[in-house]
Amino acid sequence: QQQVKQSPQSLIVQKGGISIINCAYENTAFDYFPWYQQFPGKGPALLIAIRPDVSEKKEGRFTISFNKSAKQFSLHIMDSQPGDSATYFCAASKDSGGSYIPTFGRGTSLIVHP
Amino acid sequence: KAGVTQTPRYLIKTRGQQVTLSCSPISGHRSVSWYQQTPGQGLQFLFEYFSETQRNKGNFPGRFSGRQFSNSRSEMNVSTLELGDSALYLCASSRTGGGLEGYGYTFGSGTRLTVV
Numbered sequence: 001q002q003q004v005k006q007s008p009q010s011l012i013v014q015k016g017g018i019s020i021i022n023c024a025y026e027n028t029a030f031d032y033f034p035w036y037q038q039f040p041g042k043g044p045a046l047l048i049a050i051r052p053d054v055s056e057k058k059e060g061r062f063t064i065s066f067n068k069s070a071k072q073f074s075l076h077i078m079d080s081q082p083g084d085s086a087t088y089f090c091a092a093s094k095d096s097g098g099s100y101i102p103t104f105g106r107g108t109s110l111i112v113h114p
Numbered sequence: 115k116a117g118v119t120q121t122p123r124y125l126i127k128t129r130g131q132q133v134t135l136s137c138s139p140i141s142g143h144r145s146v147s148w149y150q151q152t153p154g155q156g157l158q159f160l161f162e163y164f165s166e167t168q169r170n171k172g173n174f175p176g177r178f179s180g181r182q183f184s185n186s187r188s189e190m191n192v193s194t195l196e197l198g199d200s201a202l203y204l205c206a207s208s209r210t211g212g213g214l215e216g217y218g219y220t221f222g223s224g225t226r227l228t229v230v
Contacts, residue, residue: 034218043118043204043221044157089157096170099145099211102219104157 003027004092006105014113019077021108023090026071030092032100035064035075038087038107047088048075080112116140118222120205126228132193135225139186139207145169146188147219148180151202160203163188164211195229202226 006023013019023033031052036044050057050064050073057064063076077084087109091102119138127133139146147170148160159172163182180190186207192199206219 032212036221041223043206043223045221046218049218093212099147099162099164099170101147101159101162101170102157102212103159106156 002106003103004090004105006090006108008108009106010109010111012111012113013080015080015082017080017112019080019084019110019112020074021088021090021110022072022074023092023105024070024072025092027092027094028071029094030103031095032093033064033066033073034091034093034102035062036089036091036102036104038089044089077110080110082112082114085110085112118205118207118220120203120222120225122225123223124226124228126230127195129195129197129229131195132191133195133227134189134191135203135205135227137188137190137205137207137222139188139205140220143207143209143220144186145208145211146182146186147206147208148188148190149204149206149221150174151204151224152200157204160190162211169211192227197229200227200229 034049035047037047038044061078066073087107090105093100093102121136145164147162162170166182177193182188202224204224206221208219212219
């Protein structure tokens with residue numbers, strides 16, 4: 001059973017456009033939702049994260065929108081740049097003995113055309 | 115500041131053999147987690163060690179094991195390799211176990227294991 005569902009699987013946008021990636025979760029015990037960015041040959045890197053007590057968090061061109069009642073959250077990349085081309089993973093986690101182990105979505109491959 | 119270092123970067127093993135992968139976390143990080151990444155299953159959690167103790171474990175068979183040393187360095191071992199074990203194995207470290215702002219996980223670049 002996939003605990004975190006991510007869509008779309010792939011996304012192509014033009015430079016300057018808005019990229020939107022959506023995720024949904026099942027377990028209401030999740031209370032920490034990070035997004036990771038992965039470039040080829042590298043490990044995932046933490047991009048931005050949100051807790052369910054806020055509905056939106058913005059860091060530069062990256063914004064997380066969170067809908068607790070719908071158990072959904074999304075990543076918006078404004079003014080998308082070719083350098084943003086990467087695979088993006090949403091994740092959800094909860095306290096497990098002091099650790100917040102991320103449960104990852106399947107990933108979205110983003111291509112930004114110049 | 116040095117990142118998470120994983121060695122080796124690439125490895126080719128024969129079915130039935132065993133393999134040991136190494137991870138050196140960021141200095142001061144006491145939590146080390148291991149993930150398996152494949153195109154079919156994505157990123158799957160193997161286990162987490164904190165202060166030399168396994169604190170969390172994923173749903174992998176007993177052929178997958180790990181340990182952590184007093185300097186927080188960690189190793190994972192896979193015995194009796196199967197073709198399906200071919201994957202990118204990622205190690206991630208954090209100060210306490212992630213979750214708090216600024217205390218998230220930092221991943222290494224991984225070890226690409228190919229089983230033939």
